[in-house]
Amino acid sequence: AQKITQTQPGMFVQEKEAVTLDCTYDTSDQSYGLFWYKQPSSGEMIFLIYQGSYDEQNATEGRYSLNFQKARKSANLVISASQLGDSAMYFCAMREGRGGYNKLIFGAGTRLAVHP
Amino acid sequence: GAVVSQHPSRVICKSGTSVKIECRSLDFQATTMFWYRQFPKKSLMLMATSNEGSKATYEQGVEKDKFLINHASLTLSTLTVTSAHPEDSSFYICSLSRGATNEKLFFGSGTQLSVL
Numbered sequence: 585a586q587k588i589t590q591t592q593p594g595m596f597v598q599e600k601e602a603v604t605l606d607c608t609y610d611t612s613d614q615s616y617g618l619f620w621y622k623q624p625s626s627g628e629m630i631f632l633i634y635q636g637s638y639d640e641q642n643a644t645e646g647r648y649s650l651n652f653q654k655a656r657k658s659a660n661l662v663i664s665a666s667q668l669g670d671s672a673m674y675f676c677a678m679r680e681g682r683g684g685y686n687k688l689i690f691g692a693g694t695r696l697a698v699h700p
Numbered sequence: 701g702a703v704v705s706q707h708p709s710r711v712i713c714k715s716g717t718s719v720k721i722e723c724r725s726l727d728f729q730a731t732t733m734f735w736y737r738q739f740p741k742k743s744l745m746l747m748a749t750s751n752e753g754s755k756a757t758y759e760q761g762v763e764k765d766k767f768l769i770n771h772a773s774l775t776l777s778t779l780t781v782t783s784a785h786p787e788d789s790s791f792y793i794c795s796l797s798r799g800a801t802n803e804k805l806f807f808g809s810g811t812q813l814s815v816l
Contacts, residue, residue: 629807690743
């Protein structure tokens with residue numbers, strides 16, 4: 585069974601508007617972590633935001649926020665005030681369990697295009 | 701600044717040759733490094749976990765004799781694609797964990813391997 589599901593292969597948004605990228609996950613662990621990464625055409629993976637399973641508040645990092653709904657097992661990324669430079673692939677990822685091993689399972693990704 | 705240095709960024713080789721990719725931690729000691737593979741327009745798939753001073757742990761379906769991993773020091777892990785074939789052409793990217801930190805997993809800039 586897929587652990588991380590990103591149902592939107594592609595999304596587009598108008599510059600300065602907000603956009604939500606969907607991510608649902610599947611795990612039986614009580615302790616896990618959820619990540620979002622941005623991958624521009626250059627290929628590098630850029631960390632955006634992290635949410636721990638025990639974190640009570642939704643994570644925020646600048647224009648990025650994570651809408652964490654634990655009961656629904658969803659961890660959607662919200663990008664506010666989109667910029668042209670936000671055009672990229674976005675990956676949701678999950679780390680299961682505790683410990684020092686940050687072994688991540690990635691979703692299929694969503695390609696975001698920001699239009700002027 | 702960059703935390704992880706990955707070289708080369710791009711390599712083209714003939715079928716049957718071996719290619720070595722380096723992943724270097726620049727400002728901290730990484731006991732664990734991860735190697736991922738990414739096919740065009742696809743997600744990242746974990747290949748193996750590289751542990752300093754011990755044998756790497758490979759994911760199911762990854763040939764350990766094909767993809768040799770050496771983590772000889774706390775700052776360097778190498779992935780060698782032995783007797784490369786065109787089907788090995790892919791984007792390879794390393795990441796490393798700063799101890800038991802659950803947040804930020806740092807990624808290299810990736811290596812695009814093309815086997816002719």
